Amino acid sequence: MASITLEGLRKTYAGNVQAVKGVDLAVEDGEFVVLVGPSGCGKSTLLRMVAGLETISEGTLKIGDRVVNTLEPAERDIAMVFQNYALYPHMTVYQNLAYGLKNRGFKKPVIEERVQKAAKMLEIEDFLSRKPRNLSGGQRQRVAMGRALVREPAAFLFDEPLSNLDAKLRVQMRVEIRKLQRRLKTTSLYVTHDQLEAMTLGDRLVVLNGGLIEQVGTPMEIYARPASMFVAGFIGSPAMNMVPIEYLSSRGARELLVDLPPETDIVGIRPDDMRLSPPETPHLVVESTLELFEAAGAESHLYVRLAESEQPTVIRVSGQPPVNEGETLRFYVTREALHPFNSDTGQRTG
Amino acid sequence: MVERRPFLNILTHLVLIAGVLIVAFPVYVAFIASTHEPSAFVRGVLPLTPGDNLLESYGQMLNAGWQVGGTPPVWLMLGNSLIMALTIAIGKISISILSAFAIVYFRFPFRMLAFWIIFITLMLPVEVRIIPTYAVVANLGMLNSYAGLTLPLIASATATFLFRQFFMTVPEELMEASRVDGAGPMKFFKDILLPVSITNIAALFVIMFIYGWVQYLWPLLVTTDEDFYTIVLGIKRLMASSDRVPAWNLIMATVTLAMLPPVLVVLFMQKLFVKGLTETEK
Numbered sequence: 027m028a029s030i031t032l033e034g035l036r037k038t039y040a041g042n043v044q045a046v047k048g049v050d051l052a053v054e055d056g057e058f059v060v061l062v063g064p065s066g067c068g069k070s071t072l073l074r075m076v077a078g079l080e081t082i083s084e085g086t087l088k089i090g091d092r093v094v095n096t097l098e099p100a101e102r103d104i105a106m107v108f109q110n111y112a113l114y115p116h117m118t119v120y121q122n123l124a125y126g127l128k129n130r131g132f133k134k135p136v137i138e139e140r141v142q143k144a145a146k147m148l149e150i151e152d153f154l155s156r157k158p159r160n161l162s163g164g165q166r167q168r169v170a171m172g173r174a175l176v177r178e179p180a181a182f183l184f185d186e187p188l189s190n191l192d193a194k195l196r197v198q199m200r201v202e203i204r205k206l207q208r209r210l211k212t213t214s215l216y217v218t219h220d221q222l223e224a225m226t227l228g229d230r231l232v233v234l235n236g237g238l239i240e241q242v243g244t245p246m247e248i249y250a251r252p253a254s255m256f257v258a259g260f261i262g263s264p265a266m267n268m269v270p271i272e273y274l275s276s277r278g279a280r281e282l283l284v285d286l287p288p289e290t291d292i293v294g295i296r297p298d299d300m301r302l303s304p305p306e307t308p309h310l311v312v313e314s315t316l317e318l319f320e321a322a323g324a325e326s327h328l329y330v331r332l333a334e335s336e337q338p339t340v341i342r343v344s345g346q347p348p349v350n351e352g353e354t355l356r357f358y359v360t361r362e363a364l365h366p367f368n369s370d371t372g373q374r375t376g
Numbered sequence: 377m378v379e380r381r382p383f384l385n386i387l388t389h390l391v392l393i394a395g396v397l398i399v400a401f402p403v404y405v406a407f408i409a410s411t412h413e414p415s416a417f418v419r420g421v422l423p424l425t426p427g428d429n430l431l432e433s434y435g436q437m438l439n440a441g442w443q444v445g446g447t448p449p450v451w452l453m454l455g456n457s458l459i460m461a462l463t464i465a466i467g468k469i470s471i472s473i474l475s476a477f478a479i480v481y482f483r484f485p486f487r488m489l490a491f492w493i494i495f496i497t498l499m500l501p502v503e504v505r506i507i508p509t510y511a512v513v514a515n516l517g518m519l520n521s522y523a524g525l526t527l528p529l530i531a532s533a534t535a536t537f538l539f540r541q542f543f544m545t546v547p548e549e550l551m552e553a554s555r556v557d558g559a560g561p562m563k564f565f566k567d568i569l570l571p572v573s574i575t576n577i578a579a580l581f582v583i584m585f586i587y588g589w590v591q592y593l594w595p596l597l598v599t600t601d602e603d604f605y606t607i608v609l610g611i612k613r614l615m616a617s618s619d620r621v622p623a624w625n626l627i628m629a630t631v632t633l634a635m636l637p638p639v640l641v642v643l644f645m646q647k648l649f650v651k652g653l654t655e656t657e658k
Contacts (some may be wrong), residue, residue, distance in 0.1 A: 034627075079552050100558035112549035116571040125567070126557035 028090035028103075028180040028213060029055045035085035037071050037237075043072040047237040048085070049245055052281055053181075056211040058204075060228030064260070067341050070157060070185060073217045077183050090182055100129070105174035110190060111166045117167050119145075120154040123176050144175040147206070149376040164195045171203070175210075182207070184216040188223065197375060200226060221261050225249070233257050251365075255372045256272040258294045258365060262355040264340040266294040266365065282310055282361050285376040289365035297327070299344035299363035302355070308358045314339070319351050330355065403635070408625050410628035417624035433629040444624055447610050448634050449604045457589055457607040458637060464588035465581050473573065476539030481551065488654035491540070498533040504592060510597055520601040531593060535580055536641055542576050543569070576625070578648035586638050607634040 030053040037046040046068045053059045061069040074080040077085060078099035087095050094102045103317040105126075113122050117276045123141045146153045146170045158166055169188065174182055184203075193274075204227055206212050218224050224231050225245040233240040233248065233256075241253040245261075252258035271291050275283055286293070300312070314330035317338060328341040328349065341357060349355060366375045405424075409417045412427035437443070474520050478484075483552045502509070509528045518524030546569070549574040570577075597604045605613070611634060614627045642649070 077552075077556065079555065099552075099556045106553070106558070108549045108553060110547060112547060112553040112567055114550065114553075116568075116574075125554075125559075129563065130395055171552075245516045358463035 029053060029088075030181055030213060030215065031086075031088040032072075032076070033086040035072065035075060035087060035090075036083045037068070037075060037080060038083040045237055046075070049234075049239055050120050051057075051239065051242065053213055053215060056213055058207050058214045058216065058227060058229045059232060060216045060218060061222040061232045061234060062221060062224035062260075063234035065219060065242075067234040069217045069219075069234050071187055073183055073215055076181075076215060077104060078102050080088045087211070096254045103180040104183055105177045105179040105181075107170050107174050107187045108187065109186040111158075111170040112233075113166060113169055113173075115158055116157050118157055119150060119161070119172075122158070122169055123154075123172050126173065126177050130353045137161060140176045140178070142170075147175065149174050163191055164199065167191060167199055171206075175206075175263050179212070181213040181215065185191060186218055187216075188218070189220070195324050196223075203227065205259045221263065222364070225261065233260060235260075251374070252294070253374050255292070255294070255367045255369070258367070263327075264327060264342065266296050267332075268294055268298075268337070268367075268369075269339070270369075273332060276314075277310065277312060282308055283364075286364070286366045289368045290375045292369045294365035294367060295359055295363055296365075297340045299340075300341040300357040300359055302343055302347055302357065305360055307360050307362075309361070312357045312359065313354060314357070316349055316351050316355050319349060321346055323338065328355070330357075403656045404629050406628045407563060409624050410485070410626075410632050412625055414623045414625050417628075423557070429625055433625045434633070436630045437626055437633070441610075442623065446602070447613050447630075448605055449608070450610065450630055452603065453605050453607040453610040453635065455635070456522075456604055457524075457634070459522055460591065460606055461585045461588035462635075463522065463526040464529050464591075465584035467526065468532040468535050468584045469580055471530060471568075471579055472532050472535035473539050473577070475536050475545055477569065479536075479540055480543040483563065494536050496533075497531070498537065502529060506593065506597065513598055519598050520604050522604070525595055525596045525604065525606075526588075529588065529591065532584070535584065538580065539576065542573060546572060573652040575648050578645050578651075582642055582645050585641050589638050599614050 030051075032049055032051040033044055035049045036044065038044050047070060047320065049068075051059075061072060062067045067071055071080055075082050076089075078094070078097060078101075082095050086093055089102055099106075112124065117125065120141060120163050124137045124145060127137045127140060142151070145154055148171055150165065150168045150172060153165060153169070154163060157168065161169065167190075170187065176360050187203075188199055191199060200223060203216075216224075216227060218227075228245055230242060231245055231248050232242050241257045242249055248257060248261055252261060252266070255268065259268075269292065271283065271286070271293055274293065296376070304311075312332065314332055316328055316330055318329040320327040320329070325344050326345075326346050328343065329338040330341065332339050367373065405422060408423060408426055410433050411430040413429055416423055416427060437450045439449055439451075441447045441452075447453075448647060450546070475490075479487060479494075512526060513524045515517065516524075518527070519576060542616065550568055550572075551564060554568050586590055592608045592612070595604075595609050596612075599605060599609070609632070611627065611630050614630060615622055
């Protein structure tokens with residue numbers, strides 16, 4: 027087990043394309059850190075640099091106290107789970123698990139013991155003699171995990187390991203990965219583009235955008251106080267609504283908005299912070315026509331349009347309120363629910 | 377799928393039977409001819425039932441050859457052909473799979489140049505470069521040797537190209553996973569890439585074995601010693617005996633024997649061969 031330290035990591039491809047533009051990050055021993063961001067944000071490149079599958083253009087990478095910049099992946103004492111599992115198709119499950127140990131010169135009884143242990147933990151004992159093509163997607167996923175597990179490495183690296191599974195299996199495997207990591211306490215870096223996966227799995231999240239870190243923090247910290255408009259829009263579903271401040275102040279709620287930092291020109295409001303009934307505390311009142319009503323079972327999404335904006339504003343309410351499309355609705359927003367941003371810098375202002 | 381109708385069934389069977397007859401009839405005639413007297417074939421009416429000369433024809437060709445036509449025993453020529461075809465097939469596959477491995481999995485200067493040079497030689501079959509190749513082989517003193525028979529035919533752009541195309545379809549993660557698992561390049565090649573390519577290797581082996589087996593022009597040039605005659609060359613020499621009635625029974629016996637090894641190779645490797653040509657799922 028070990029910490030992973032990234033200092034000013036950069037990746038520049040031929041043609042001066044920068045995929046990672048200087049990332050500093052310290053993953054503590056035993057911590058589960060999730061790298062999350064949209065496609066092309068450099069998260070996979072970053073993970074592959076840690077794994078040693080991509081060279082590091084600039085910066086220092088340490089696993090434990092060792093600088094591993096130029097070491098081969100096998101010498102870094104890490105194990106990786108790939109998105110398409112990358113199981114060796116001609117080997118049985120047992121051989122797949124044993125291959126890495128065999129290459130490292132472990133004795134047969136040790137290999138046997140470790141494979142059995144990992145197989146038991148992942149409940150794949152019954153398939154040990156099968157070939158990967160005779161397994162279902164979920165089983166392959168377990169085997170891929172098993173291949174990482176048997177090595178008992180200093181760190182696990184996961185590269186979108188759940189994105190090839192169907193929705194139900196994905197939730198199930200997510201829970202299992204979390205439980206497994208808690209039990210083994212192995213430092214883990216996990217890459218995903220799914221913000222829900224990121225929120226539920228990570229001890230800490232690293233939100234990446236355009237090769238740079240936007241924000242680092244626990245899932246709840248990031249959800250409660252997004253540091254930029256990008257993070258605000260990326261974490262949480264449906265995404266946070268952005269409302270220009272002129273629109274709100276023209277609605278006669280100036281006294282609530284005066285204490286916002288002066289550079290604020292746009293505020294973010296979470297869909298569930300717009301209520302249909304007036305709260306006790308001071309609040310804003312917004313009126314708009316209901317464009318679309320979406321019932322999603324336990325909750326409903328109401329789509330309205332504020333301030334002639336292109337993006338509809340989404341409101342999430344629990345249950346199914348008695349509203350009709352085309353009807354004018356009133357929403358109530360408290361001061362605490364406002365996330366102030368500056369739209370030029372994209373940063374949070376207070 | 378085409379609908380199942382009795383009429384269509386009959387039609388498809390007729391077409392198939394016609395096709396089989398066209399391919400198989402000459403082979404049958406060759407075999408029948410080998411079982412008759414030498415004169416039976418040139419009498420004008422082809423016999424269609426086996427004669428009684430089978431053991432004699434085959435016995436003579438296998439054991440003694442035909443001294444009048446200057447042909448060594450068939451055993452010797454079959455052996456030579458087998459050595460030649462096997463060396464060419466195995467040599468071609470080994471060299472081309474390694475060069476494809478280098479081109480696909482390694483980044484080195486002039487990699488694409490190397491690939492294009494190999495690729496361009498696709499346009500140069502043996503016949504085009506036969507004179508310079510002969511000169512090289514002769515100067516190296518490789519005339520009348522197995523090395524001379526096989527080496528110049530081993531380099532293969534086709535096989536290199538096919539392996540390259542196949543390797544590019546092998547997911548890159550497989551290589552990355554084996555790197556993480558502590559396998560160096562050659563270990564990855566041996567443990568992962570070779571087993572994954574086995575059906576392609578089998579398909580190429582069949583094709584290359586037959587290519588080596590039917591070589592005529594090259595053995596004709598580099599062998600003058602009877603000990604190195606290949607079977608195809610032997611058949612030609614049997615037929616070329618001028619101012620004499622060709623011994624059709626002996627020729628056809630040799631032809632029949634010459635057909636056996638390729639047929640056996642195809643039969644034994646049929647399953648892998650078909651898989652290699654059709655399988656896409658990896």
